[in-house]
Amino acid sequence: MDVLDQLGSMREGKMSRRAFTRSLFASGVAIAAVPMGGRKVLAAPEDQATFFTWGGYDIPELFVPYSEEHGELPNFATFGGSEEALTKMRGGYVVDVSHPCNQALPRWVASDLFQPIDTSRLSNWPDVMPGLVNLPGNDAEGGNVWMAPFDWGQTSITYRTDLFELEGEESWDMLWDERYKGQLGSLASGGDAWWCGAIKAGVDFENIDTPEAFDKIAAVMREQRPLIRTYTDDTTTLEQALASGEMVAAMTWNASATLLKAEGVPVKFAEPKEGALTWVCGVMVHKDAPKLDLAYDVIDSLLSVESGKFMINDYGYGHSNAKSFEQFDSETLASLGLSSNPGEILNAGHFQVPQSQEWETKMNGLFEEIKAGF
């Protein structure tokens, strides 16, 4: 068909319906065909391992050794909470590597969806700090582990030093401050918020699975709810709101405060007097991982010193490789709320304790009701 002819008829407004559909069809085919042309030049993404992780870990900086070796990044899928991730995988979603935290570890192992990690296949394993490996429920047969620790840190309060008027010491009360009604933010996942509520309510983590604990924590969460502008699992939303002054304080992980500081926003990651919530996260390999060899490369890449430096410097999280800390002096680490001896930080705060599946379901159900206003 003659393109000029068609353009002419279109200008005159005489283009027939058939000709119009035909040119639409032609351009559709052309657009669909464009990516096919260049396809073979690139390494195909379906040849790479899939890493199912928290939002924010799907970045090239953590996979420098991996992409050097394989020419491309792994495939990423992200989740907002580890319960959601486990539910998806129980529903039949197969990935190579996923990213739970110590609190979920025993339940993830009990789900029979994962295989032990053969630590002899990881070149960076000798540098991994043993204190992070010896977590409850982490030993598998033959000295192997279920979860290779990767990052650790705190859940605390990031607040605007210029907008939030501190009364006395930094404390969890900051997120329950009536003066800032509608200017406070919170993570939506019960995996963080409920535990912080427990600290605020003064519930010992050892007794968190008792009816009294549920009542006490539910009471403080209900008290907080009218003050909260929004609950979200998307840390970017919290960061943007803090940067614009829409929120003056929010429950976040280390990274939000570090990222905001790097952008010049006057924020501080609080050290609440009651103690922050602390956790260790790591990676587990799926039982039916389709690319097992690449899965080990993903883990090795995460455990590498390069990734560790990025995690500490840019995100402000602790890393599991002892050598990553050699680049930083203790002052820098202290200002990030970190230490080359993770035990110092983890034990100073409230370290999450694994709970039963019934507890998780009950807690999440109750917390959702509270968030909805009941």
Next chain:
Amino acid sequence: MSEQSIHTSVPAELAPPGKVGRLSRLMHRSERARGYGLIAPALTFMLCAILLPFAILVVMSFWTATGFDFDTSFSLENYKQALERPIYAALLERSLWMSGIATVAAVVLCYPMAYFVAFHVHRHKMFWIILMTLPFWTSYLLRVFAWKVVLGYEGVINSFLISVGLIEEPLEVLLYSQSAVIITLAHAWAAFAILPMYVSLEKIDRSLLEAATDLGDGPVMRFLRVTLPLSLPGVISASLLIFIPTTGDYITPALLGGPDGAMIGNLIQKMFGPINNWPMGATLSILLMLCISVICVLFILLTLFVRRRIS
């Protein structure tokens, strides 16, 4: 329909006699076989993709969750809970209410547009239709985010009002509220209102309007007695097309609703996600479907009644 069936039978007649010939003769002779033949692909798809999952949902709603597993013995426990605990009824009511307002807003705002294109645009109608649906060529998620930018704390509306000097502090009620969700839903689904209403307005026989004028109706009466009743099928289908999917929407309230703007879709999603209570999620889905069906039937009956009264 008849035109289509003639087309399909043409190649069969040209085919050599034998098995194919017999089949085509059967197809040719029996109207019923021809009908079933035509709907077979859609019917098979419906069976596999809609009825089967629906059956699973119904069965699952009578189970109960125990930890990670299901207790598969028959139980009405979920339904009992859904009726007893206030959160479910309240969220359901809120969802129906919010999407009801969004539907009315979308239909009322889009009707004049459809009317304009159907009656007052005489050349390049296709161009106008494309122009009106242009915003809907972007992804739904993108449009939701766009509204977040418009309504946000440092968003378009707030910046404008501040620069004009009407307000000093940004309005916080714009975002993270039920109204934000309603505005976004009404806009995001507007294309589904314009197109069916345009089609039914376009189909109206212009001589009826002339006849009404000849018989002494003014423009308002003519609209009420001729145009509106004849375009009601379009209004009904537009309303249903918007109301049904928006009631169960979860991405818009999740992003724009804040604590008070959550809808039943959010809770259902959570049931299948972090709360990990799939049977309860199934129960809520079924209750939602029942509510929507009842409301839709009432709505159709009402419009039929109205149509009979005014025409």
